[in-house]
Every structure is written in C-alpha cells, then in structure tokens.
Amino acid sequence: MSYIKKPKILRDNAKRNELGMTYTDYEGSMSTLCAGCGHDAITGAIIETVFDLNIPPHRMIKLSGIGCSSKTPAYFANQSHGFNAVHGRMPSVATGAQSANSQMYYIGVSGDGDTLSIGIGQFAHAIRRNLNMLYIIENNGVYGLTKGQFSASADIGSTAKKGAPNLQTPIDPCQMAISLGATFVARSFSGDREQLVPLLKSGLMHRGFALIDVISPCVTFNDHEGSTKSYIHTREHINEAVYTDYIHPLSEIKVDYPEGSTLEVDLHNGGKVILSKAHKNYSPVNRSDAIRSVRESDDRGEILTGLLYIDESQADFIENENTIETPLNELSYQNLCPGSEKLAKLQQRYK
Amino acid sequence: MQPTNTKDPQYYHKVVDCQWGCPAHTDVPGYIRLIAQGKYTESYMLNRESNVFPGILGRVCDRPCEPVCRRVRVEDEPVAICRLKRVADDLKGDYKHLLPPVPETKNGKKIACIGAGCASLTVANDLLPLGYEIDLFESLPETGGLIRSNIPKFRLPPRVIDEEFDVIVERGVNLHLNHPIESMKNLLEEDYNAIFVGTGAPKGRELDLPGRYESDQVFVGIAWLESVAFEHIDSVGERVVIIGGGNTAMDCCRSSLRLGGKDVKVVYRGSRDRMKSSDWELEPALDEDIDLILNHSPEEYVVENGKLVGMRFAKLKWDQDDNGKLTSEKIDEIVIPCDTVILAIGQENTFPWVERDIGMEFDQWEVPVVDPVTYESTVKGVFFGGDAAFGPKNIIEAVEHGHQAAISIHKYCNTEPLTDRLDYGMNLMSAKMGLHEWSYSNDYDYDKRFEVPTVPMDSRFKDINIEVELGFEPGQFRREVERCLNCDIQTDFVANLCIECDACIDVCPVDCLMITDNADEDVLRSKIKTPAENPEQALFVSEDLPHTGRVMLKDEDVCIHCGLCAERCPTAAWDMKKFELLIPYAMDEDKQTNAMQAEAV
Ligand SMILES: Cc1cc2nc3c(=O)[nH]c(=O)nc-3n(C[C@H](O)[C@H](O)[C@H](O)COP(=O)(O)OP(=O)(O)OC[C@H]3O[C@@H](n4cnc5c(N)ncnc54)[C@H](O)[C@@H]3O)c2cc1C
Numbered sequence A: 001m002s003y004i005k006k007p008k009i010l011r012d013n014a015k016r017n018e019l020g021m022t023y024t025d026y027e028g029s030m031s032t033l034c035a036g037c038g039h040d041a042i043t044g045a046i047i048e049t050v051f052d053l054n055i056p057p058h059r060m061i062k063l064s065g066i067g068c069s070s071k072t073p074a075y076f077a078n079q080s081h082g083f084n085a086v087h088g089r090m091p092s093v094a095t096g097a098q099s100a101n102s103q104m105y106y107i108g109v110s111g112d113g114d115t116l117s118i119g120i121g122q123f124a125h126a127i128r129r130n131l132n133m134l135y136i137i138e139n140n141g142v143y144g145l146t147k148g149q150f151s152a153s154a155d156i157g158s159t160a161k162k163g164a165p166n167l168q169t170p171i172d173p174c175q176m177a178i179s180l181g182a183t184f185v186a187r188s189f190s191g192d193r194e195q196l197v198p199l200l201k202s203g204l205m206h207r208g209f210a211l212i213d214v215i216s217p218c219v220t221f222n223d224h225e226g227s228t229k230s231y232i233h234t235r236e237h238i239n240e241a242v243y244t245d246y247i248h249p250l251s252e253i254k255v256d257y258p259e260g261s262t263l264e265v266d267l268h269n270g271g272k273v274i275l276s277k278a279h280k281n282y283s284p285v286n287r288s289d290a291i292r293s294v295r296e297s298d299d300r301g302e303i304l305t306g307l308l309y310i311d312e313s314q315a316d317f318i319e320n321e322n323t324i325e326t327p328l329n330e331l332s333y334q335n336l337c338p339g340s341e342k343l344a345k346l347q348q349r350y351k
Numbered sequence B: 001m002q003p004t005n006t007k008d009p010q011y012y013h014k015v016v017d018c019q020w021g022c023p024a025h026t027d028v029p030g031y032i033r034l035i036a037q038g039k040y041t042e043s044y045m046l047n048r049e050s051n052v053f054p055g056i057l058g059r060v061c062d063r064p065c066e067p068v069c070r071r072v073r074v075e076d077e078p079v080a081i082c083r084l085k086r087v088a089d090d091l092k093g094d095y096k097h098l099l100p101p102v103p104e105t106k107n108g109k110k111i112a113c114i115g116a117g118c119a120s121l122t123v124a125n126d127l128l129p130l131g132y133e134i135d136l137f138e139s140l141p142e143t144g145g146l147i148r149s150n151i152p153k154f155r156l157p158p159r160v161i162d163e164e165f166d167v168i169v170e171r172g173v174n175l176h177l178n179h180p181i182e183s184m185k186n187l188l189e190e191d192y193n194a195i196f197v198g199t200g201a202p203k204g205r206e207l208d209l210p211g212r213y214e215s216d217q218v219f220v221g222i223a224w225l226e227s228v229a230f231e232h233i234d235s236v237g238e239r240v241v242i243i244g245g246g247n248t249a250m251d252c253c254r255s256s257l258r259l260g261g262k263d264v265k266v267v268y269r270g271s272r273d274r275m276k277s278s279d280w281e282l283e284p285a286l287d288e289d290i291d292l293i294l295n296h297s298p299e300e301y302v303v304e305n306g307k308l309v310g311m312r313f314a315k316l317k318w319d320q321d322d323n324g325k326l327t328s329e330k331i332d333e334i335v336i337p338c339d340t341v342i343l344a345i346g347q348e349n350t351f352p353w354v355e356r357d358i359g360m361e362f363d364q365w366e367v368p369v370v371d372p373v374t375y376e377s378t379v380k381g382v383f384f385g386g387d388a389a390f391g392p393k394n395i396i397e398a399v400e401h402g403h404q405a406a407i408s409i410h411k412y413c414n415t416e417p418l419t420d421r422l423d424y425g426m427n428l429m430s431a432k433m434g435l436h437e438w439s440y441s442n443d444y445d446y447d448k449r450f451e452v453p454t455v456p457m458d459s460r461f462k463d464i465n466i467e468v469e470l471g472f473e474p475g476q477f478r479r480e481v482e483r484c485l486n487c488d489i490q491t492d493f494v495a496n497l498c499i500e501c502d503a504c505i506d507v508c509p510v511d512c513l514m515i516t517d518n519a520d521e522d523v524l525r526s527k528i529k530t531p532a533e534n535p536e537q538a539l540f541v542s543e544d545l546p547h548t549g550r551v552m553l554k555d556e557d558v559c560i561h562c563g564l565c566a567e568r569c570p571t572a573a574w575d576m577k578k579f580e581l582l583i584p585y586a587m588d589e590d591k592q593t594n595a596m597q598a599e600a601v
C-alpha cells in the first residue's frame, strides 16, 4: 500500500473511449494490497477491459467473496455497483442479483481459497446454472489474506515460505469447470496483460458463465524459490495453447491470420473472438479434447494458457429459468405485485 | 533503442527542466526545498553558488527556467521560481563567513576586468579565492552596470545591488570607479596576465527620421534610463510616446508614469505576439494603464518652432507572402500628439576604445569574434563575457559567461589548454527514509500559482524609488514551494531487479510507464499508455528485463516525481534518488586546491 493518494491529473492527450471516459474514470480507491501483488495487475487489466469495451459504469456489478483477491473490486470502477459477499458465497449473491436484473455486466472476482475451498459448492452450481457472468479466480496457491496457508490449488511439492512442501492434490479449476459443463474456460497470468485483456473482454461478452483462472503471484507469501506459483516459475512453465484476439463489434480485423489456422466465434453479447491454435492438435471447441490437453500439460508440469474451451450455443440461466429479461426495477408496481387475490389463489395450491 | 545511459549526468540534468533551462544551471528544486525547510541562508547560498546575485535575480531575472518548468506541462502556470529566490534573499541570515576564503598571500597573477557589471563581478567572485589580484575599471561612478543604470528602482532597489556587489568588491577587488578604459592597446602593454572585457552593449539604437534632431525632447531609452537612475533627469512631459516593444520599452513607460507622465503610450510596429517583452514585464505595464498601440510604424517627429508636438505613424497591415515572409502594407497614417518621445528599439555593441590594429578579429557588425566555449577573443589572454561577448542578453547569461571566462583565465594563467575543461559530475542518493517515507514532499499539490502582493496603485507612482513588488508573504510562499514537482528527485531504475509485476505501470498517475518489446523510438513512444508525444522530452529505455527480455519504458515528459512507482515496486527496481549536478567552477579546475583537498581526505 502507499500513503499518498494517487493524484488526479488529466493529460491533454489522455485516451478517451466512446463514452468520453478516461482510464482514471474507471479506477477505484488506492490498492491496499502488498506492492507487486499479481492481483493489482489483474485490476489494471480489468480497467483496460471495461474502458475498451465502453461499458457505462452504472451498468456493471462487481461481486466478490473474502480474500485479498476479493478486496480488489474496491480498486476499480468506483462508479459501478458492488457487493462484497460472505466467504465463498459470491455465486449465490450473483444468482440473486441476476434474477432481479439480467441486463447488467457481472464481474465476479474471487481467490483460489474463496472459490476452491469454502466456496467450491457454490462455484460448481454457478457453473451448472450457466450464470451470465465473468468469474475471475486470482489464483496464487495460498490464502494470502490469512498469511499464506496452502490453498486447494497448491501443487504437490510446492513449498511454503519456510520450506514445508504441500502434500495434498491440487484442484484445477479449469479442468473442474470444463467437466461441469462450463461454456467458457480460460487460463492466463497476471504478468501477461497482452493475453489477459482479450480474454477478459471475450469472457465479459460471452453469454453464460465465463471462468478465467489467472495465475496471480502472491509476492509476500508465495513468490519464493520452490513455489510453483511464483512470477519466475510461472513465466518459465507457461505454455500458450490458443492465442485469443477479441474483435470489437464495430472494428475490423487488423491482423492477417494464415488461411485455415483460425477459428472465429461470434459472441452473444457483442464482438467476436478469433482463436488461433499454437498447438496443432488443440481444439478449443471440443470438450474431451480440452480436458485431455489440460490434463496432459499438467502432467508435464506445464501451465496451459489461453481460451481453453468455448461453447457459445448454450442457454444461460435466464433463458433456462424462463425469467423475465426486463429488470425488475423497471416493471410497474401492478406487474411486480399481482395483488392479494392472486396471492390467495396461489397459496390455495399449497394447502 | 539502445538502453538509456543514466550514468551520464546530463540525462538526469535534463529531467530537471528549470535547472537545464537556467543558463547558470541553478539547482532550483534544491533551493525551493531548503526554503520549505526554513533554511533560508542555505537556500541563498545554494543559489549564489551558481547565479552569484540571488537578491537581484530574485527580482529581475529573465527567468528562462519558468516557461520550461514541468508544472506548465501538468497544469497552467509554472512554479514562481524567480520570486521564491527573492524569499531566500529576504529571509537569509549572515552568509559572508560561508564564502570560500580569499587567501592573504596572492598567487602573483594580475587580472584586469573592464566594466563593473555582473559579468566582471562574477569573474572576480570566482578568481579571488584562488589568490588572483583583480583590477576592476568602471567609467561610471558606481558599480552595477546596466543593473544599476537601467533597471528602474521600482523593480530593483539600489540597496539590493549594493549588498551583492559590495560583498564581492570587499573581498579584495581593486576598484577604480570613474575610470574608463580608453585604449585596449595601452592596457595590453601593462603587466596584466589576462584581461576580461565586461563592458556590456552600451549603445541604444537610433531612429533617424525627419525631425530627429530638431527638438530636445527625443531620448534614447537606455541613455534616458541611465540619466533617470543617476537623477540627471527627474521629469518628463505629460504625454509620452515610447517606440519599441521590448523590456526596455516597458521600463521606459513605467518610469515615465513616475516622473509626471499622464498619457503614456507604447507604440510597436508589429502585432502583440511579435513583441519581445516578457509577459511579466508587459502585464504590470498594462495594469498601470499604459496604452499599447500595435501595428504602427514611426515616420516623422513632428516639431513646431523647435518644440516636439507629436509623432507621425503609418498604420500597417501585415501579411505573409508565399515564402512565409512577413510583409507590411501601409493602410493609414496618424499623428499621435506628445511632448516626449523615448526610443526603445534595441541596443548595440560598440568598442571605440579597442584599436583595430592589435590583431583582434571583428565580425561584420564590428563585434569581436569570441569563442563560445572559452570566451577568448582572437587575442590570446583577452576574454569577453556578458553583453559584450555576443550582444545584449540578460543578467543570468552574463553570470554564466563570467563563470566560464574565469575557468579560461585560470587555465590561461596556468598555461593549460583552455578547452581541456572538466565535465559535469553528479551525486545520486536514495531519497528513501522508510516504507512509504521519502526525504522530500512527494504528494501532489493542487494549488494554483500564488500572486506576489504589490503596492496599491494609488500610492506607487509618488516616487520612482518605491519598489512595486512586496515579495511573497509567509502564508503564500510556504504553499508555493509545495507546487514544485521535485524534478531533481529522479526515478532511478535497476533492470535486473524487476519482476515485471506491472505495479508501477498501473499506479503511475500520469501513465508514463510501460513494459514492452524493444523497438524503434517511434514505436516505443506510441506504446506508452498515454503516448509520449513530446519529442523534446527524453524516453527512458532500460536494459533487457531478466524474466522476459522486454524493456521498461518511461516518458520523462510529465512525470510528477510522486514516487508512487517506487512505493509500489516490490523489489525496489524503481527508487527515488536525489540528483545533484556537480558544476565545475574555476576553483574545481584548480589542480592545487584539488590536491590539497585530496590530502586532507
Ligand atoms: C532597460 C533594460 C532593462 C533590463 N532589464 C533586465 C532585467 O530585468 N533582467 C535581466 O536579466 N536583464 C535585464 N537587462 C539586461 C541586463 O541588464 C544586461 O544583460 C546585463 O546587465 C549585462 O551585464 P554585463 O556585465 O555584461 O554588462 P553591463 O551591465 O552593461 O555592465 C557594463 C559596465 O561596463 C562599463 N563600461 C563600458 N565600457 C567601459 C569602458 N570602456 N571602461 C570602463 N567601463 C566601461 C559600463 O559603464 C557598465 O557599468 C536589461 C537591460 C536594459 C537595457
């Protein structure tokens, strides 16, 4: 953390998006995380994402649980809505909010502890519901906020700061999500913003549950030699399976991709992703393929990154539940409250 | 791009825009910080080291530092650098004991300095501690040069000049007032080891139009100001026309108002943006209700019966021809009635006392050819400085010429090559005091520039000796100092410590950092979050970063030196370091002093 507040200085040539807003307009309060925390870099990537997507702040909801990672929604988009839920319970708050208003952009920020330990049940069911949200796991292999205990994503043999190795098998959120039927699963690294930002954009524009597992080193408790979630270990073991480019609905494709090497997927909420394979055999639209590739690279000790799996054809929570698309706060009182007669009739059925 | 060499003192020097812009390279942020700490004497001394006359300059410096101040690129107005210098002067304590001692035993070398202006006095200031004997010749009855004879007393009170000139003279200069040097040839025959010419550019330009010599009410500005300064003139006519658009015109018109002028007009041939006067000289004149008439070119002094009654002007319309050259067309003609005309259209160098057969080369304007580095003329051992060297400039330039000439004189007297001069050096020291604590005030202050209080209009014209500016009040300068962006506290980067976490990039309030693959400068400049579009400001490029081989970039343009990058950096790859430019003076060039210092250590 820093003691002085970041001064507000507007430069003449500061970039502005289509809403006339600057990066600064999408910032939040000063981070209180440790200097160099990967989570802060992800915050920076989120700001870049929503700036580029021209998202009006009042149309966005930030949700989180408990943890250093879950504190970060305070550090971006301070003009947006937010809900800091109980440890591991962010998915149910998201479900409730989405039932009331499906016309917002939902960004959930969680940690490996918040998601894979106390919140694993809620996480699994949010995937099954295909909640229309971007769900980011800021994955550092430890409980940062409570001083660095191993989390459920710690690799076997990875050591704690004082040298004790982790002995329990790790949970890989990506493999778990693909097998549970998630419709958008990606992995990235806080230190690779060029890869992360297009993934965040695509995830936010995807209809349904978009999971991005972002390796995000904890500089204080898990950035030492022997850790498999350190900056240097991650950089050395990263293996990008699929390059992802997000194309804004109104802009043209600038890069020339060689014929047949790419796959384009139109995103339901706007724009499209262009996927180009780094590995010949990788297919980001084939679920078994994706699981196998992730599994195999895991066995080799590699971290497979990129948009690992996408299926834009599935119905989301709102469609499946057949709930109304109009936000409840826009309905008239008559429509919201059918009256005592109708209530009595309804209650009659349960007698 | 090649990695930036921050070991070269000039790289960080350039980041300190004011210091870089100051001809004498005054450590501006350093002295501002000392004022903030209440160390006024230290602040004065830090100034004096490079600019020699802080009290004078704190009131009338041309302040080339202010237009280039970083603050202008962040908001509208520069830090009041010049007027803060005056604060150090106003509040300083005794400082004479802090000056380098002048040895009792002289070194046996004698130097003649001609003209007791700021250039000569700087030479004396630098050479006295080395044991030189200095003979100073001045044609006027007082020291000060144009500073005393031309800068009006309502801008610069004589006591300030007395103090700063006397300090040097009293250190042992042999001063010969009322002693014009009339022959360079004769002087060369005397036993001086070297001669310094600091005689200024003493001649005001004439305007030879019909009627010029038919009345006695037409004056040449700088001669007129001198007569006013020495009280040979104490009145003007009620209606005064000043011709010209520079700072001399401003001094003439404001002086006229104090000598009985009621209707005072400044008439200039071009448009306002072509006027040479500084904003801070023009604005007070306009505040004092001077009439400014633009695009009028003088044609005739209208004289009736030996009495000046007006001045005829052509009204001009300016256009640009196809080559972009300005052309004028006369569209009308008017006579402005007046009782006095003062010409303020420029100054010239003249050297009637320098014989042309002594082997000194003169250029086409009859000005001696002077080397821009050594300040030596084509006669060995004769040096020029101040306005005498390259035509009329200003005080701070003259001071810098004096420093450089002193180095040359010292080398000349020791038969060392004049061009074999010391380079700039630097000290760089971490400003870190604790986890989030710095040895400077790093928070950004949103205050706008404070205005220096002045004597009210109704009482300022009674007497030409009333100084108009009163100087900052404590409540003002204590806040004005906080506007300084501490450009001397450098962001210093060590590539092999960086783990590429991006924290610095995200926290930077002006978005001036980036990590990216190395490329050509244009590409790199465009990669910064807010692109680096000011080519005059440097782009820092680091060595290759250890994790990915990319490079760290920093656009120096609008960094506000807040230190947040260093606070957020987990590995101290960025650190804030206090930069001190080591400027060589004659004393530093002295082999003996250096040897003695080395021994003492
Ligand atoms: C009206 C006016 C206003 C100005 N205002 C400012 C201002 O606000 N700020 C600023 O920075 N600059 C100002 N200047 C410019 C500044 O005064 C000069 O640039 C500066 O004084 C030059 O210093 P110098 O030592 O080279 O020469 P000078 O100050 O000109 O000193 C030369 C001295 O040499 C003497 N001398 C000349 N010939 C001989 C000789 N043969 N023998 C003996 N003595 C001789 C002269 O009498 C004089 O005293 C102003 C100039 C004018 C004309």
Ligand SMILES: Cc1ncc(C[n+]2csc(CCOP(=O)(O)OP(=O)(O)O)c2C)c(N)n1
Pocket (backbone or CB within 6 Å): A066, A067, A068, A069, A070, A087, A110, A111, A112, A113, A114, A115, A118, A138, A140, A142, A143, A144, A145, A146, A151
């Ligand atoms: C119900 C409940 N149980 C336990 C805790 C203690 N607790 C706070 S944060 C945390 C783990 C956070 O880990 P993670 O989600 O990985 O976040 P990080 O700090 O690593 O970003 C725990 C166990 C709590 N706040 N609430």
Ligand code: SF4
Pocket (backbone or CB within 6 Å): B016, B017, B018, B019, B028, B029, B068, B069, B070, B071, B078, B079, B081, B483, B484, B485, B486, B487, B488
């Ligand atoms: S901000 Fe301060 S240090 Fe920087 S240029 Fe201005 S006065 Fe000089």
Ligand code: SF4
Pocket (backbone or CB within 6 Å): B491, B507, B508, B509, B510, B511, B512, B513, B554, B558, B559, B560, B561, B562, B563, B564, B565, B566
């Ligand atoms: S000191 Fe660092 S954070 Fe502050 S403006 Fe300069 S580069 Fe940016």
Ligand code: SF4
Pocket (backbone or CB within 6 Å): A036, B497, B498, B499, B500, B501, B502, B503, B504, B505, B565, B568, B569, B570, B571, B572, B573, B574
């Ligand atoms: S904060 Fe430090 S370690 Fe992180 S990228 Fe910046 S310089 Fe490198």
Ligand SMILES: [Mg+2]
Pocket (backbone or CB within 6 Å): A067, A111, A112, A113, A138, A139, A140, A141, A142, A143, A144, A151
């Ligand atoms: Mg964690």
